[in-house]
Amino acid sequence: MNKIxxxxxxxxxxxxxxxxxxxxxxxxxxSIRDIAKRAEVQLALIxxxxxxxxxxxxxxxxxxxxxxxxxxxxxxxxARAAAKGKPIPVKKIVQAYLWPFFERVIDGGPGWKxxxxxxxxxxxxxxxxxxVGKCYDESSLIFIDELKQSVPNCSDLTVxxxxxxxxxxxxxxxxxxxxxxxxxxxxxxSKDLQSIFADLVxxxxxxxxxxxxxxxx
Amino acid sequence: MNKIxxxxxxxxxxxxxxxxxxxxxxxxxxSIRDIAKRAEVQLALIxxxxxxxxxxxxxxxxxxxxxxxxxxxxxxxxARAAAKGKPIPVKKIVQAYLWPFFERVIDGGPGWKxxxxxxxxxxxxxxxxxxVGKCYDESSLIFIDELKQSVPNCSDLTVxxxxxxxxxxxxxxxxxxxxxxxxxxxxxxSKDLQSIFADLVxxxxxxxxxxxxxxxx
DNA sequence: GTCTATAGCTTGATAGAC
DNA sequence: GTCTATCAAGCTATAGAC
Numbered sequence: 001m002n003k004i005x006x007x008x009x010x011x012x013x014x015x016x017x018x019x020x021x022x023x024x025x026x027x028x029x030x031s032i033r034d035i036a037k038r039a040e041v042q043l044a045l046i047x048x049x050x051x052x053x054x055x056x057x058x059x060x061x062x063x064x065x066x067x068x069x070x071x072x073x074x075x076x077x078x079a080r081a082a083a084k085g086k087p088i089p090v091k092k093i094v095q096a097y098l099w100p101f102f103e104r105v106i107d108g109g110p111g112w113k114x115x116x117x118x119x120x121x122x123x124x125x126x127x128x129x130x131x132v133g134k135c136y137d138e139s140s141l142i143f144i145d146e147l148k149q150s151v152p153n154c155s156d157l158t159v160x161x162x163x164x165x166x167x168x169x170x171x172x173x174x175x176x177x178x179x180x181x182x183x184x185x186x187x188x189x190s191k192d193l194q195s196i197f198a199d200l201v202x203x204x205x206x207x208x209x210x211x212x213x214x215x216x217x
Numbered sequence: 218m219n220k221i222x223x224x225x226x227x228x229x230x231x232x233x234x235x236x237x238x239x240x241x242x243x244x245x246x247x248s249i250r251d252i253a254k255r256a257e258v259q260l261a262l263i264x265x266x267x268x269x270x271x272x273x274x275x276x277x278x279x280x281x282x283x284x285x286x287x288x289x290x291x292x293x294x295x296a297r298a299a300a301k302g303k304p305i306p307v308k309k310i311v312q313a314y315l316w317p318f319f320e321r322v323i324d325g326g327p328g329w330k331x332x333x334x335x336x337x338x339x340x341x342x343x344x345x346x347x348x349v350g351k352c353y354d355e356s357s358l359i360f361i362d363e364l365k366q367s368v369p370n371c372s373d374l375t376v377x378x379x380x381x382x383x384x385x386x387x388x389x390x391x392x393x394x395x396x397x398x399x400x401x402x403x404x405x406x407s408k409d410l411q412s413i414f415a416d417l418v419x420x421x422x423x424x425x426x427x428x429x430x431x432x433x434x
Numbered sequence: 435g436t437c438t439a440t441a442g443c444t445t446g447a448t449a450g451a452c
Numbered sequence: 453g454t455c456t457a458t459c460a461a462g463c464t465a466t467a468g469a470c
Binding site for chain 1: 241242243244245246334337338340341342343344346350354357358361372373374375376377378379381382383384385386387388389390392393394395396397399400401402409412413416417419420421422423424425426427428433
């Protein structure tokens with residue numbers, strides 16, 4: 001960040017604190033007061049920089065979204081180039097979508113982890129769908145179109161459903177709710193996410209190929 | 218519903234209203250006042266019957282949990298009997314887990330739909346994990362053990378991860394967040410859930426079989 | 435840009451009448 | 453079991469000094 005401009009740091013502090021508290025307590029469970037205290041900032045400053053609470057929330061969602069959509073786009077284009085005009089192998093598309101997210105949760109530090117927790121909750125709620133859509137719909141459409149090329153026997157609804165299966169699985173494990181700590185076979189060590197990712201890609205890819213089989217449905 | 222005992226109706230009204238408002242607004246976003254108004258009941262009555270708000274929430278989560286765990290258990294036992302001592306085919310286990318949930322969301326009426334929406338959100342949050350665990354852990358363990366028999370090449374972590382993939386996918390689509398209405402190929406008609414289920418079972422089953430392959434990982 | 439102070443409202447919970 | 457009435461605490465948002 002910019003030492004000449006401390007305002008940026010303040011705004012970043014606020015966004016980080018809001019992200020963390022929204023992730024653990026939800027939108028209504030995290031008060032602006034709590035966020036201000038966590039950010040070591042005065043209550044009124046949050047309203048000054050971000051407006052009403054809903055706008056603050058939207059700012060938190062938006063902040064990291066561009067990184068993911070850009071990164072996914074880059075990965076997809078590389079896969080497209082490697083395919084030389086033929087349909088991209090499903091596995092490559094799945095990987096292009098999933099990896100940027102996992103990489104940040106694994107290596108990005110606590111902010112990215114909190115973002116994942118937060119997104120996992122709002123993705124399953126109707127309330128914030130407009131905000132999520134504004135950030136992610138365009139990118140999703142590109143992936144869905146690409147998938148249609150690679151699983152040509154699937155109906156539009158099947159491709160869309162399968163895409164949602166992938167997202168649901170991704171968010172459920174990246175939310176790190178603690179479920180792995182109580183069920184046997186799991187650990188408290190979140191570097192397991194690396195091996196979960198190594199399972200998820202073939203798992204989802206095989207799913208896509210299965211519903212693409214001609215005798216399906 | 219017992220016409221001799223109107224108390225049961227009152228309590229049911231409260232649980233139904235709470236379920237609906239929790240599903241759409243989250244725990245903190247739904248006030249006891251809103252719930253009382255929706256249930257057409259006086260504010261104080263909710264506290265009288267259910268105690269503090271957290272207990273009301275837990276009552277809502279618990280109410281329908283037993284139906285699912287019982288129903289899944291029955292389906293699993295039938296599959297086990299049909300397998301005659303051999304490992305149950307993965308697809309049968311997946312179906313035994315998923316079908317009771319889908320069936321209720323499809324045919325159970327608005328209460329069950331609201332329950333699904335609510336569970337989709339809290340399953341991805343750490344906060345309510347103890348409550349969810351109390352209701353579902355025992356049943357989950359049975360399914361995980363059974364899956365281990367059927368995908369014997371998988372590590373414990375892989376089985377657990379795959380189980381979470383399945384749950385994430387299930388909840389994401391049963392939450393009916395409205396995402397299907399904006400992306401092409403989807404409709405507003407939630408009887409599509411029937412065909413989503415028909416895709417999900419082979420999708421997830423193929424995933425399990427893939428990560429069970431000897432050369433995997 | 436940052437602070438203090440506060441207005442105005444909503445919240446969860448309960449005491450007490452019936 | 454159900455109601456009315458109310459309290460203390462917390463909430464969002466903003467006005468106004470610096």
